[in-house]
Amino acid sequence: MQFHLEKDELNLLADVLLEQDSRQYGELLSKVMSHDLRFDGCELMQTADLLAARRDQLKREIACTPDTASNADSHQKLALLERVLDRVNECCVMF
Numbered sequence: 001m002q003f004h005l006e007k008d009e010l011n012l013l014a015d016v017l018l019e020q021d022s023r024q025y026g027e028l029l030s031k032v033m034s035h036d037l038r039f040d041g042c043e044l045m046q047t048a049d050l051l052a053a054r055r056d057q058l059k060r061e062i063a064c065t066p067d068t069a070s071n072a073d074s075h076q077k078l079a080l081l082e083r084v085l086d087r088v089n090e091c092c093v094m095f
Helices: 007-018 022-033 041-064 069-094
Strands: none
Touching: 007 022, 007 041, 007 069, 022 041, 041 069
């Protein structure tokens, strides 16, 4: 199934994938980098799991950080991450 992501959402997904083991997620990263978002069900589930784990990690970081400018950036990143995760989860349901 193919879905659409805005430029900032696509960049966030690429960043999350870049943080992962390239042997396991290299093909998925290649698709994202080439803007080919035709994912199969397994790839959608992997993406959802990665984004959910990153969201949880970011929430813990925010909770442990005092209110600063970087915390505001983290909140913006969290909102973007949740938006991407919602889109991926919608695709998982339709798949």
